[in-house]
Amino acid sequence: MKVLVAVATRHGATREIAEAVGTAIGSALTDAGVWSLVDVRDAGLVRSVEGFDAVVLGSAVYLGHWIEPARKLAESFSDELRRVPVWLFSSGPVGEQKRPAEEPVAVEDLVRRLDARGHRLFGGKIDRHLLKFPERAVVTALRVPDADNRDWPSIRAWGREIGTSLAHAERSVP
Numbered sequence: 001m002k003v004l005v006a007v008a009t010r011h012g013a014t015r016e017i018a019e020a021v022g023t024a025i026g027s028a029l030t031d032a033g034v035w036s037l038v039d040v041r042d043a044g045l046v047r048s049v050e051g052f053d054a055v056v057l058g059s060a061v062y063l064g065h066w067i068e069p070a071r072k073l074a075e076s077f078s079d080e081l082r083r084v085p086v087w088l089f090s091s092g093p094v095g096e097q098k099r100p101a102e103e104p105v106a107v108e109d110l111v112r113r114l115d116a117r118g119h120r121l122f123g124g125k126i127d128r129h130l131l132k133f134p135e136r137a138v139v140t141a142l143r144v145p146d147a148d149n150r151d152w153p154s155i156r157a158w159g160r161e162i163g164t165s166l167a168h169a170e171r172s173v174p
């Protein structure tokens with residue numbers, strides 16, 4: 001089984017989540033006795049999704065939205081993506097940035113359009129040293145502290161859930 005984990009990142013924090021998800025999917029499939037090849041790629045470098053049996057697409061969240069390479073991939077390949085199991089994830093919230101009254105990222109429409117199995121929101125990471133001046137100005141204005149809110153156990157658990165569900169589907173094919 002071939003699985004694509006495509007990710008859009010500006011500063012690398014979401015890429016590391018994608019890699020952990022990909023590793024967890026692969027190990028759950030191996031444990032279930034299913035051969036797998038899990039390809040973690042930058043969304044902007046994906047030229048085709050043909051040949052993959054499942055796709056996980058994730059993006060960092062900036063100002064409430066996915067960044068362009070992830071949106072573009074979802075748009076360009078929406079027909080192909082609807083034909084395979086798809087999971088989405090976003091990574092963003094740091095500190096108190098997530099206000100309970102608001103959805104931190106607008107993806108409901110995408111979940112519907114791609115007929116995705118689910119969407120998970122993970123915490124993000126802010127390291128001012130990596131930010132360009134305008135970004136630093138935004139996080140300073142919003143009083144967002146430097147922090148790493150990525151919850152590795154739940155990231156890995158989600159990847160294993162995906163792998164297990166793919167393994168069940170594979171076994172139930174006659």
Ligand SMILES: Cc1cc2nc3c(=O)[nH]c(=O)nc-3n(C[C@H](O)[C@H](O)[C@H](O)COP(=O)(O)O)c2cc1C
Nearest residue numbers: 009010011012013014060061063064092093124125
């Ligand atoms: C300028 C700026 C705007 C951001 N806007 C949001 C936002 O609207 N919602 C959110 O949850 N996180 C927001 N974040 C946090 C990022 O999503 C978080 O730092 C993420 O881990 C970045 O991932 P990356 O390193 O893969 O680009 C913002 C960060 C910056 C620097």
